[in-house]
Amino acid sequence: MAGSPFLTEDFLAPDGTLLENLGTGLVRSTASGNNGAAQVTNSRATQAAATNAVYCWGSNPAPSPNHEVSAKYFFNSGAGNPSVGVCARMAGPGGAPLTFYQARLVNNSSGLVLARFLNGAAVTLQSAPMNFAFGDDPKVTLRMQGDQLSVLLNDQLTLGPISDSAIPGAGYVGLRMASANVNQIRVTEVRATSLDNGPAPIVGQLNATLDGATISSSAQVQVAGALSKSLAPATLASAAALASTAGLTKALAPAMLTASAYIEAEPPQQDGVEGTLSKILAGATLAASARVAVRGALASTLEGAILVATATVARSSFDISKIYPSRVVIFEGSGSRVTPFDGSGSRITPHDGSGSRVTPFEGSGSRITRFE
Amino acid sequence: MKRYYLADRIGDGTPDTNEWRPSVANYPVGWGWQCPVDANGVPLNDWGLVEVFSETPAAIATMEQDPSLDPLPYVARDVLLSTLDTAPVHAALIRRGIGLDVVLGADTFGDLLDNITARAASPL
Numbered sequence: 001m002a003g004s005p006f007l008t009e010d011f012l013a014p015d016g017t018l019l020e021n022l023g024t025g026l027v028r029s030t031a032s033g034n035n036g037a038a039q040v041t042n043s044r045a046t047q048a049a050a051t052n053a054v055y056c057w058g059s060n061p062a063p064s065p066n067h068e069v070s071a072k073y074f075f076n077s078g079a080g081n082p083s084v085g086v087c088a089r090m091a092g093p094g095g096a097p098l099t100f101y102q103a104r105l106v107n108n109s110s111g112l113v114l115a116r117f118l119n120g121a122a123v124t125l126q127s128a129p130m131n132f133a134f135g136d137d138p139k140v141t142l143r144m145q146g147d148q149l150s151v152l153l154n155d156q157l158t159l160g161p162i163s164d165s166a167i168p169g170a171g172y173v174g175l176r177m178a179s180a181n182v183n184q185i186r187v188t189e190v191r192a193t194s195l196d197n198g199p200a201p202i203v204g205q206l207n208a209t210l211d212g213a214t215i216s217s218s219a220q221v222q223v224a225g226a227l228s229k230s231l232a233p234a235t236l237a238s239a240a241a242l243a244s245t246a247g248l249t250k251a252l253a254p255a256m257l258t259a260s261a262y263i264e265a266e267p268p269q270q271d272g273v274e275g276t277l278s279k280i281l282a283g284a285t286l287a288a289s290a291r292v293a294v295r296g297a298l299a300s301t302l303e304g305a306i307l308v309a310t311a312t313v314a315r316s317s318f319d320i321s322k323i324y325p326s327r328v329v330i331f332e333g334s335g336s337r338v339t340p341f342d343g344s345g346s347r348i349t350p351h352d353g354s355g356s357r358v359t360p361f362e363g364s365g366s367r368i369t370r371f372e
Numbered sequence: 373m374k375r376y377y378l379a380d381r382i383g384d385g386t387p388d389t390n391e392w393r394p395s396v397a398n399y400p401v402g403w404g405w406q407c408p409v410d411a412n413g414v415p416l417n418d419w420g421l422v423e424v425f426s427e428t429p430a431a432i433a434t435m436e437q438d439p440s441l442d443p444l445p446y447v448a449r450d451v452l453l454s455t456l457d458t459a460p461v462h463a464a465l466i467r468r469g470i471g472l473d474v475v476l477g478a479d480t481f482g483d484l485l486d487n488i489t490a491r492a493a494s495p496l
Contacts (some may be wrong), residue, residue, distance in 0.1 A: 052387075083388050098387070106388075110397070114404075118413030121385030124393040128402035128426060162404050166413075178388050 025059030056174030402426030449482030
């Protein structure tokens, strides 16, 4: 279903980081019994303690009631009956009694469930028994269009549609983890997409656009074709998003990404970049909490880039796990090549396989430490 | 073709462990219901109209022995009620206080389902 993405979360942070410290707007509920913590483990969200954990993206309300939110799960265990779900039309951050719709998986029990929480009381609206084993990574999507609710499992309609009008407002998107079986279900990623008709996406090529442009809060650029030379030297403000379904090249040189802005490249999906992502961020500045997530090829990036505070760049398969303001930690495979930062005090630490090459710049104080 | 039941509402609204749900939830089938609630989220009825959309013969056989469940005719929505034995439906509607007007005012089985859904939202 076509739509405009308005939230992307990949839980890119060091292990042990609480979700409220990711810098992506996640807010933990303060309601009694639902104020447990969730944290990052191997770039996935997981419940940190037995107390139920309820979070919402409090700085990013849904643009309309008609949207869908999906989560990619990872079963760290097939035992027990942990309960983890995505929530939508949430009443918002704070200590109010829980109010939202939830699509959850309860392993070895009620299976896939659509539930409604209203002032803290819950009704199971639909359920289909199913079990998952260690290593399974199902995707659950909660779709809301007016009073029609449905749940998709791996993009296949599984529950609904069913009519329910108890919670009509747009609200917020969030997560709820509720189980004594802590850490058995992890969440790899969350995506939310508006289902209202927005501006038509650009189907063809988009070249040399946005020179000097400013993309303000919540604005989005989505291109079905190649996107090149864009955003030089554009500014993406908070919550702005840039996605392309083809190659994304030469973007963002020397653009600035401010807090919560993000660039995303993924394998073929409805809201990602199918092709490679190259030459971005040359000279770009990523401010606190800005993120770049790439699951395709990532080449020639970060030459001269500045990553501030908690800015993060990650690549799939955990090739690149963490980048700090002047330090890069890279886990590289065979044939890899790294072009490090230029600048005083920068340091690169490759943990590499055979055939790797490192080409450092000659900046004052640059240092390369190599582990064979 | 889906199966429909009138089912007791069970649970107390406690999230996860004892949510309000129909008694069909005690069986390994896929099901759904509409559960109208008041402003505090409390269900309006102690019963619900349940649609079962995935099942096994064993589960159905067991369910049909459960006194908390009243199976409705297993027919298509456009079947005329005049061609069905509706005595068990009448009995269930009376026992649950739903009112016979939902069946007396229906021509087809689909009409009956719609009338029961409307009655759930506006109880007698």
